[in-house]
Amino acid sequence: MTREAITRRAALLGAMGTGGLILSGCDRLSNNQTFQRMLASAEKLNLTGQRLVLNSSAPLAREYQKSDISRVFKANGTVRPDGEAYRKLAFAQFETWKLEIGGLVNKPLSLSLEDLKAMPSRTQITRHDCVEGWSAIGEWTGVPLSTLLNQAELKPNARYILFRCADDLIGSRDGSGLYYESIDLVDAFHPQTIMAHTMNEKPLPIEHGAPLRLRVERQLGYKMAKYVMRIEAVEEFSKIGLGKGGFWEDRGYEWYAGI
Amino acid sequence: MVFAQETIEEPPAPRTRSGKELIYRHTFFVRLAHWVNVLCVVLLLMSGLQIFNAHAMLHWGIKGAETDPSILSIYAEEQVEGPPIGWTQIGSAKFNTTGWLGVFRDRDGFLSGRAFPYWLTIPSYQNLAEGRRWHFFFAWLFALNGFAYLIYGFAGRHFRRDLAPTRYDLKHIGHSILDHLKLKHPRGEAAKRYNVLQKLTYVAVIFILLPLMILTGLTMSPGVDATAHWLLDVFGGRQSARTIHFITASLLVLFILVHLIEVLLSGVFNELRSMITGWFAVRPEDPAAQKLDERIKQRIRP
Numbered sequence: 001m002t003r004e005a006i007t008r009r010a011a012l013l014g015a016m017g018t019g020g021l022i023l024s025g026c027d028r029l030s031n032n033q034t035f036q037r038m039l040a041s042a043e044k045l046n047l048t049g050q051r052l053v054l055n056s057s058a059p060l061a062r063e064y065q066k067s068d069i070s071r072v073f074k075a076n077g078t079v080r081p082d083g084e085a086y087r088k089l090a091f092a093q094f095e096t097w098k099l100e101i102g103g104l105v106n107k108p109l110s111l112s113l114e115d116l117k118a119m120p121s122r123t124q125i126t127r128h129d130c131v132e133g134w135s136a137i138g139e140w141t142g143v144p145l146s147t148l149l150n151q152a153e154l155k156p157n158a159r160y161i162l163f164r165c166a167d168d169l170i171g172s173r174d175g176s177g178l179y180y181e182s183i184d185l186v187d188a189f190h191p192q193t194i195m196a197h198t199m200n201e202k203p204l205p206i207e208h209g210a211p212l213r214l215r216v217e218r219q220l221g222y223k224m225a226k227y228v229m230r231i232e233a234v235e236e237f238s239k240i241g242l243g244k245g246g247f248w249e250d251r252g253y254e255w256y257a258g259i
Numbered sequence: 260m261v262f263a264q265e266t267i268e269e270p271p272a273p274r275t276r277s278g279k280e281l282i283y284r285h286t287f288f289v290r291l292a293h294w295v296n297v298l299c300v301v302l303l304l305m306s307g308l309q310i311f312n313a314h315a316m317l318h319w320g321i322k323g324a325e326t327d328p329s330i331l332s333i334y335a336e337e338q339v340e341g342p343p344i345g346w347t348q349i350g351s352a353k354f355n356t357t358g359w360l361g362v363f364r365d366r367d368g369f370l371s372g373r374a375f376p377y378w379l380t381i382p383s384y385q386n387l388a389e390g391r392r393w394h395f396f397f398a399w400l401f402a403l404n405g406f407a408y409l410i411y412g413f414a415g416r417h418f419r420r421d422l423a424p425t426r427y428d429l430k431h432i433g434h435s436i437l438d439h440l441k442l443k444h445p446r447g448e449a450a451k452r453y454n455v456l457q458k459l460t461y462v463a464v465i466f467i468l469l470p471l472m473i474l475t476g477l478t479m480s481p482g483v484d485a486t487a488h489w490l491l492d493v494f495g496g497r498q499s500a501r502t503i504h505f506i507t508a509s510l511l512v513l514f515i516l517v518h519l520i521e522v523l524l525s526g527v528f529n530e531l532r533s534m535i536t537g538w539f540a541v542r543p544e545d546p547a548a549q550k551l552d553e554r555i556k557q558r559i560r561p
Contacts, residue, residue, distance in 0.1 A: 026305075030382040030389050042396040050482040061485045064321070072326040127322060127497065129481050131387065133314035134324035135497050218485045252388030258482025259395065 040254075047256040051186065060192055061217035064125045069200060070136040073128070075207035078167035078179070081227055086166045094211035099195075103162065103232035106153035113197060113211050119143045122194050130221040131253065140215050142196035146189045148231065154185075158233035161188040162240065163214055166227035169247065181225040182237050182245040182255075183216055192217040195228065220257035222248045275540045282451055284539035289417060292408040293534055299401035300511065302393060303472075305381040307508060308374075309390030315361075315374035317505055321496030330502060335362045335372035342370060402473055412465075421453060422462055428455035444525045447544035464514055468507055475504040 029035045053059075089097045094113050101109040123141040130136075149161070163181045170177035187193055194215050197204055204210045209226025216223050223246070237243065242250035249255045273281045285293070316323070317331040332348045333356070345361025347354045358364070365371040366383060377383040381393050412418040428435075435455045438445070445454060453461070477483045478490040478500035494500040522530045533539035 024383075026302075026381045026393070027383050030386075030393070036392070039392040039396040042392070042399050045399055046395060046482075050480075050486075053486045057486075059486045061481060062488055062491060068321060070322055070324070070327070072324070074324045074326070127481070129479075129497065130314070130324075131391075133310065133479075133501060134316070134318075135322045136324050137322045218482045220481060248388075252386070252392075254388075254391070259480035 043254045043256055046254070046259050050256075050258045058190060061126055064127065064137050066125065066139070068137045069125065069139060073136045073138045073199075073208070074130075074134065075205075076130060076132075076221065078169055078226065079207040081167040082171065083166070083168070086227070089166075090206060090210070097211050099212060099228065100230040101148060101152045101232075102230065103234050104155040104158040105149075105233050106155060107151065109148070109152050111148075116143050116195065116197055116212070119147060121198075122191070123198075124192055124194070124215075124217070126192070126215070126217045128221055128224070131248075131257065139200050140194065140196040141198035141201075142194035142212075142215065144191065145193045145195055145214070145231075146191070148195065149188060149233070152233075154233050157235050158185075160184055160234050160237055160245070162232040162234050162237060163225040163228050164230040164232065165225050166229050176241075177247075179225060179227070179247045180241060181214065181223055181247070182234070182240075183214075183219075183223065187216050187219065190216075190218065195231075218258055222246070222253060223257050273538070279540040279542065281538045281540050283537050284451075284533045285537045286415070286417070287537065288408075288411050288415070290534055290537060292404055292411070295400065295404045296408075299397045299404065300515070302381060302397045303401060304508060304512065305379060306390045306393035306397070309380040309382065309385075310387060310394060311505065312374045312380065312385065313387040313390075317502040318498040319495070319502060320498055321491070323498040331505075333361045333374035343372060345372075398473075398476065405469060405473075408465075422458050422465070424455050424458045424462075428458065431455065442524060444542075446542040450541045460514065460517075464511070468511055468514070471507045472504065472511070475500040475507065479504065 097113055099109075099111045099116065101111070120143070121141050122144050123139065125137065125139045128136050128138060145161070160182045161184075165179035165181075167179045168175070168177040169179060172178075183193070192215070195212050196215050197212055199205065199208055204213060209228070212228045213226040214224045214228060234240070237245045241247070244250045245255045246253075275281060314324075315333040316325070316329040318324075318327055318329050323329065329348070330350065332346075334346055334348075335343045336346055337343045342357075343362050344355060345357040345359070345363065347356040347360045359376065360374060362370060362372055363376040366377050371377070373380075373385055380390070382389050412422075432455050438454070439456055444450070474490065475494060477487075478494050479497055484491055484497065490500070491497065494503055529540050
């Protein structure tokens with residue numbers, strides 16, 4: 001009996017010790033490079049797993065009814081970019097703004113908001129899922145990214161589409177904090193991937209990325225760059241920013257945000 | 260049915276030093292799957308709370324954010340004077356949970372305004388990106404382990420032999436409930452099998468709760484939703500799926516608590532040994548009951 005009593009106490013102490021060990025151990029592991037790489041390997045599984053089913057048939061994200069649209073669509077991240085250049089653009093109602101399309105393309109383009117609005121568009125009511133966990137539903141109208149890329153004619157070595165934005169979430173002076181994002185060609189040519197200039201039938205508001213934002217409906221919100229100034233076709237993104245393919249990716253989030 | 264006609268001429272069963280009969284209760288594969296699952300579930304629960312903290316609200320339906328109605332919400336309310344208050348709102352009820360949820364003293368001793376406290380989350384500090392990495396890595400391990408266990412359970416007849424309740428079991432469920440209420444643990448022959456409540460609980464955890472965790476987890480993925488719209492229909496939308504994910508996780512915590520209490524009550528050493536080495540010591544029949552049993556047998560004998 002004594003032996004069992006001791007074992008019981010030992011087990012309790014052991015359990016408590018393990019609890020403490022889990023806590024401090026996990027923090028230490030969380031800051032260990034090798035362990036981080038091991039954890040990050042799951043991202044490749046997420047990407048490969050989802051691409052196995054997403055690539056072949058290009059299924060569409062669910063589209064909703066007008067009555068489903070969120071009364072308040074939460075604006076996250078930057079809600080009004082700082083800086084003289086953007087302020088001037090906004091003051092002029094973005095009439096002076098031009099979307100540049102360049103990089104690995106045969107025909108670089110420079111398009112005004114008016115040009116974009118005159119192009120064939122797609123309207124979709126979709127669910128926006130933030131990495132934080134909340135969802136909001138909105139109606140978006142814009143030019144399919146595939147239309148723009150086909151016009152610009154991608155060079156054969158183009159593998160990613162990069163979006164350079166006007167907002168600087170960390171307020172850096174040297175531009176190292178400027179928001180940017182990248183997607184691969186599977187998502188870039190998906191029919192629901194659009195450059196939206198209109199939200200809920202009104203010009204895209206500043207808090208949601210005026211004059212133009214990306215919609216990639218099968219990924220999380222942070223992929224959908226707001227305040228897009230320039231679209232660039234690139235072969236790789238390891239030398240851009242901190243090399244992870246996006247503002248949040250450079251700060252620890254996964255490049256593939258389908259989950 | 261090889262298992263029904265158990266061998267009659269068996270070599271004497273191994274015994275503990277104190278003379279208790281030892282039976283080989285858990286096969287190697289079940290033990291391995293159990294401990295991999297322990298690791299995964301603990302880390303998934305804790306990294307899950309880290310993820311929850313990034314939006315400490317639960318909604319029902321297809322959408323839901325800060326300004327939308329919520330079923331559960333944990334938040335800090337700053338005061339003009341004095342320290343902030345931690346509130347937990349469930350439905351229309353609101354509880355002051357300062358010190359535990361919403362507002363608590365962080366590791367460094369300073370007040371923090373997160374939902375679940377540092378000692379319940381991985382990492383202990385607020386970092387959604389790291390929490391997600393832990394979560395997805397161990398979610399894959401958990402799913403692969405669970406899948407292998409399912410195959411083994413069916414192919415190796417573990418489910419049929421050990422977990423499926425028999426008709427006899429179900430008929431005597433009242434008896435089993437009474438035993439549980441009296442915290443009476445089976446001895447002798449009865450201790451060699453799981454009792455009916457145990458079987459039903461394990462079946463519910465293995466075939467309902469754990470698969471629900473995976474399915475509701477997948478429903479939160481915009482990528483998976485695109486290819487499997489039916490998931491959204493089954494769970495009533497992404498925010499409902501998130502809520503069900505949380506409720507199911509809570510039920511798992513409840514199961515783990517009861518499971519651990521039962522392990523404590525029925526003998527930590529023996530239970531741990533059986534889940535590590537496979538060998539489980541059977542407590543002999545109650546002497547009084549045994550005597551009665553013998554007397555009955557003698558009466559029956561002419």
